[in-house]
Amino acid sequence: MNFDLADEQVMLGDSVSRWLSRSYGFDARARILVSSEGWSRTAWQQMAELGLLGLPFAEADGGFGGGAEETMIVMEAFGRALVVEPYLSGVVLAGAVLRLGASAAQRQDLIPRIAEGSLVLALAHTEAQARWDLANLATRAMATAEGWRLSGHKSLVLHGEAADRLIVSARTDAGEEIGLFLVDPAAAGVLVEGYPTQDGQRAADITLQDVLVPATDMIGLPSQGLAVLEQATDEAIAAVAAEAVGAMAEALTLTVEYLKTRTQFGVAIGSFQALQHRAADMFIALEQARSMTFYAVMSLAEEDAGRRRRAIAAAKVQVAKSAKFIGQQAIQLHGGIGMTMECKVGHLFRRLTIIERQFGDTDYHLHRLAGEGSLLEDV
Known part of the structure; x- marks a missing residue:
């Protein structure tokens, strides 16, 4: 199976990453957090100009015809930058409810306004x-x-x-x-x-x-409401899994950089073999989460709701376990500075901790997975 991104998807990821590095650094995010609304309408309009707000919606409804893979790319980049704007809530989650349940007239009325940034759901x-x-x-x-x-x-x-x-x-x-x-x-x-x-x-x-x-x-x-909510929530879980992968990757990057620069006993602590092993374990946990996120994203196209639910639950369990491990290791390897408001890794840890519980914690999804049957049934 080919997991390589298409050229257009690579370009999408590059353009989002360039915008974030230019306009959404850690200091800029800190200023947004203390603003009156707690998020930036300027950044929101810039997302609209990049086509991100209309990305998951069909072109016939005023969107840009993206799919779950494109959402994954955007959310992973947002996870690295710790974006706080209402993209997950307004575009991914509420947007999925519109795509799956709304009438054509409702979609054509609301989606163009979402895409241009004038309507938040x-x-x-x-x-x-x-x-x-x-x-x-x-x-x-x-x-x-x-x-x-x-x-x-x-x-x-x-x-x-x-x-x-x-x-x-x-x-x-x-x-x-x-x-x-x-x-x-x-x-x-x-x-x-x-x-x-x-x-x-x-x-x-x-x-x-x-x-x-x-x-x-x-x-x-009303007869369709629960099914729409279930599928929209599964799409949101796949999206936060991708966001968690971005946050974990950033936490690992920052931790490795810190190990290379922090000195003890006259040498960089990254030269200590025990700490190298811990960084390697963080990398393995990240790749496990990344693989299961791909699995979750691919499962969203599954017509069998049971197979989709099994894949989403399994992905949420692995991502949650990896997020907890990587977050804790990043904090411990940074020491006390990792918990300060001035250190980005502490903010990453907070977001990863919330993601572990968002849309159901690890125990909930383990129980859900057990009730849906073995993943081997889907092989």
């Missing part, structure tokens, strides 16, 4: 009691003559306070199915409370109290 699905179970919802949608009325509470909505439109999931009053609704965060009955997360990102808790949603703002049919 967020998926409001997570609830405190769910513990990563996508089907566990307490938010309700009651049918009315005007459309639907939504009531409930969503927690840890990625970049929820930045969203111009929310995609809210809710149980319908008929059939206990899951509906997906476009909601204006400024509408009556919507309360958005934003806060920073430990990895420098932003999230929000969102309360909905009898919020009126027109019937035309339902995305797809």
Whole structure:
């Protein structure tokens, strides 16, 4: 099997990396983190100009016709630079819900605005009691003559306070199915409370109290809602796996550079064989995660949902294990400086720690993998 990237994909990766090295250095990111919104609209517009915001969407809908491989390339570069803009939440996750569930009219209305950077979406699905179970919802949608009325509470909505439109999931009053609704965060009955997360990102808790949603703002049919959420989440897991690979690669690079320059007993500590072995183990863990990320990305085209779920769960387990190992080793090999706010490796460790739990932690996906059956069934 050929894992080499096509020429256009190599060019995409090069252009993203050049932009990040020129405009999104560690000091620039630090200034963004302390800004009023916690992310940069200037950087967001630059992403739009590069074509990144429209990348995963079909050309017929106003996008650029990219796929999972292109998303992987972008997310790996973003992982190296620790990008904090709402790309994962607004383009990858909420964007997947649009691609998979929205009508042609909805896609043609929303996607061009996403691609040009004028519309930010967020998926409001997570609830405190769910513990990563996508089907566990307490938010309700009651049918009315005007459309639907939504009531409930969503927690840890990625970049929820930045969203111009929310995609809210809710149980319908008929059939206990899951509906997906476009909601204006400024509408009556919507309360958005934003806060920073430990990895420098932003999230929000969102309360909905009898919020009126027109019937035309339902995305797809309630009978399809859960399947859309499952596939969109699998795409997001593959994307964060690629982001983790980028963050791990950067942590390894910084650690090796530190071992070459930090001296003890008159020599560089990188000359100590025990530390060389630890760096080699970090490299092996990185390549294991990279291989499983490729596997996850390729599985997204799988028509059999069970095979796709097995691949995604297996990839998340390996990436999480590698992220924990590489993050811990990078901190230990840097010593106390690795935990300071001025050292990039500490920020990488924080993001990798959050990724381990994002969309389900290691234990959750091990249980999910066990329930779906052996990967050998797919050979």
